[in-house]
Amino acid sequence: xxxxxxxxxxxxxxxxxxxxxxxxxxxxxxxxxxxxxxxxxxxxxxxxxxxxxxxxxxxxxxxxxxxxxxxxxxxxxxxxxxxxxxxxxxxxxxxxxxxxxxxxxxxxxxxxxxxxxxxxxxxxxxxxxxxxxxxxxxxxxxxxxxxxxxxxxxxxxxxxxxxxxxxxxxxxxxxxxxxxxxxxxxxxxxxxxxxxxxxxxxxxxx
Numbered sequence: 001x002x003x004x005x006x007x008x009x010x011x012x013x014x015x016x017x018x019x020x021x022x023x024x025x026x027x028x029x030x031x032x033x034x035x036x037x038x039x040x041x042x043x044x045x046x047x048x049x050x051x052x053x054x055x056x057x058x059x060x061x062x063x064x065x066x067x068x069x070x071x072x073x074x075x076x077x078x079x080x081x082x083x084x085x086x087x088x089x090x091x092x093x094x095x096x097x098x099x100x101x102x103x104x105x106x107x108x109x110x111x112x113x114x115x116x117x118x119x120x121x122x123x124x125x126x127x128x129x130x131x132x133x134x135x136x137x138x139x140x141x142x143x144x145x146x147x148x149x150x151x152x153x154x155x156x157x158x159x160x161x162x163x164x165x166x167x168x169x170x171x172x173x174x175x176x177x178x179x180x181x182x183x184x185x186x187x188x189x190x191x192x193x194x195x196x197x198x199x200x201x202x203x204x205x206x
Contacts, residue, residue: 021121025093025121034084034086034087040087043083043201044087044091046075048094051076052095052098052102054074055067055099055102057070065105066148066174066176066178069184071184071185073181073182074189076091076120076124077123077137077140077185077189078198078201079124080123080124080126080127081126081127081130081133081194081198082130084127086124087124087127088123088126089121089122092119092123092124093117093121095120096116096117096121099116099120100116108155111151114155122144122147125140125143134189137182137185137186141178144178145175145178148178149174152166153167156169156170
């Protein structure tokens with residue numbers, strides 16, 4: 001892990017880009033007068049821990065990054081449904097940093113943003129439809145897909161097979177793992193007592 005951190009820090013432009021995004025998130029939260037309470041910090045920390053653990057339970061891993069897990073995005077969705085899109089984006093950014101430390105794949109500083117913090121921040125969009133969790137889940141994954149799609153077109157064009165357009169390659173490559181991951185999360189939300197889980201988080205507010 002320390003070697004991965006050293007790789008990230010060696011790329012100073014990527015480090016400053018990540019810091020800039022983090023400061024923008026904090027500023028946006030401040031402007032909306034949202035306060036991070038102790039219970040919120042605890043819940044975010046727990047969900048990030050669950051997401052990190054679930055990320056290790058991979059069904060398969062793509063060669064240039066991306067994987068299908070046993071619901072690794074579900075904790076981020078729960079945070080977004082409970083606290084809204086802004087806090088969901090903050091949790092997604094923090095998870096993106098964890099994911100970057102676990103498995104760094106750096107081609108360019110901007111590629112780092114589109115492959116790590118931004119896609120997971122986009123999962124926070126699910127909070128817009130916090131009362132319609134299935135619709136919110138689809139929106140969150142759609143935001144993640146767009147970020148990864150842009151990265152695939154701009155930075156991974158050399159990986160496209162001969163005769164295939166870069167756009168088609170990026171769509172197929174990213175859909176191969178994002179769509180199954182979304183389906184798994186939708187199934188889990190159908191099985192799990194989501195209302196009770198979110199209500200339990202409510203009770204920690206006091």
